[in-house]
Amino acid sequence: TRSLSGQENTKEQKFTNFSRQFPLIEEEGDINSLQLINRMAGENPYAGQTRHDRLRMLAFDHHIEHVRRIGRKFEELSAQSVITGTMKAIDGTTNTDLIYDFKRLATHTETVTTAWSDIASDILGDVDDACSLIRADAHVNADMAVLSSVDMDSVIKNTAIKAQADNRRFELIQVSTNNPVPAKFDRFVAGGFIPRGRLRTPKGFEVWLFTYLDVYTDAAGAATDYLPANR
Numbered sequence: 696t697r698s699l700s701g702q703e704n705t706k707e708q709k710f711t712n713f714s715r716q717f718p719l720i721e722e723e724g725d726i727n728s729l730q731l732i733n734r735m736a737g738e739n740p741y742a743g744q745t746r747h748d749r750l751r752m753l754a755f756d757h758h759i760e761h762v763r764r765i766g767r768k769f770e771e772l773s774a775q776s777v778i779t780g781t782m783k784a785i786d787g788t789t790n791t792d793l794i795y796d797f798k799r800l801a802t803h804t805e806t807v808t809t810a811w812s813d814i815a816s817d818i819l820g821d822v823d824d825a826c827s828l829i830r831a832d833a834h835v836n837a838d839m840a841v842l843s844s845v846d847m848d849s850v851i852k853n854t855a856i857k858a859q860a861d862n863r864r865f866e867l868i869q870v871s872t873n874n875p876v877p878a879k880f881d882r883f884v885a886g887g888f889i890p891r892g893r894l895r896t897p898k899g900f901e902v903w904l905f906t907y908l909d910v911y912t913d914a915a916g917a918a919t920d921y922l923p924a925n926r
Contacts, residue, residue, distance in 0.1 A: 711798060720765050720768055722760075724760070726750060726753045726757070730749065731746040731749045735753070770911065771921065774921040774922065776795070776797060778923075780796070780803075781795060781797065782795040782797075802828065803829075805821070805824060805825055810925070811850070811853070812845075812849050814853055815854055815855075816849075816853065818853050818856060819856065819859070819896050819897055822896050822900070822902065823896045825837065826898070826900040827900075830900075836900060838879075838901070838902055838903065839880065839883075840894070840903070840904055841888065841907060842891075842905070842906055843907075843922045843925075844906050846925065847891055847904065876903065877903070880903060880905075883905065888905040888907055889906045889907070890903065891905060891906055892904055906922075
C-alpha cells in the first residue's frame with residue numbers, strides 16, 4: 696500500500712507489440728524456345744553451347760534481374776516508411792489492415808509556414824522547431840537531417856543561412872579533415888547518403904545534413920526520387 700498523494704504514477708515498458716507477416720514479392724520472366732537455338736549476346740559461335748547451356752544462362756540472367764528489382768523494392772519500402780511513417784504491404788492499397796503503421800505522432804509531420812524555395816523562408820527556425828519536437832517527445836537531440844537535392848539547394852541559397860555562414864562561421868557546407876563526418880554516420884554514407892555539412896541552429900541544436908540522389912523506376916516507367924523534394 697501507499698499513501699494517496701495524487702502524484703502521477705510512473706510507467707514502464709512503453710512499447711506496442713504487433714504480429715504481422717511480411718509481404719511476398721514476386722517477379723516473373725519468360726524464356727522461349729527461339730532463345731535456346733540462337734546465339735546469345737557475346738556468345739562465341741564456336742563455343743558449342745547447347746540449348747540446356749543457354750537455358751541455364753538465361754535463367755541466371757532472369758534471377759539476377761529479379762534480385763536487383765527486389766532490392767530496389769526493399770529500398771522503396773524503406774523510404775516510404777521513413778517519409779510517411781507507414782508502409783504498404785500491397786502497392787496502392789488503402790486497406791489499413793494491409794498497411795504497416797509505425798505509430799509516428801501526427802505532430803511530427805510538420806508543415807512549414809513558408810516554402811524553403813523562398814530565399815527569405817525561416818529554414819533555421821523550421822529545423823529548430825523539428826529538433827525541439829524530438830527533444831520534447833523522445834528526450835534526445837536530433838543529430839542528422841536528410842534532404843532532397845532540391846531542398847539542399849534551397850538551404851544553400853537561403854538568405855539567413857548565407858548571412859550566418861559568412862558572419863558567424865556556421866560551417867554549413869564544410870566537410871574536411873578538420874571537420875570530418877562522425878563515424879556513427881558511416882553506415883549511412885556506405886548506403887549512399889552524401890554528407891553536405893554540419894548545421895548549428897539558433898537554439899543550439901547541431902545536425903549533420905545529408906542528401907540522397909538515387910532513383911527507382913515506378914510502375915509507369917518513370918524515374919522517381921527515393922527522397923522527393925519538399926518532404
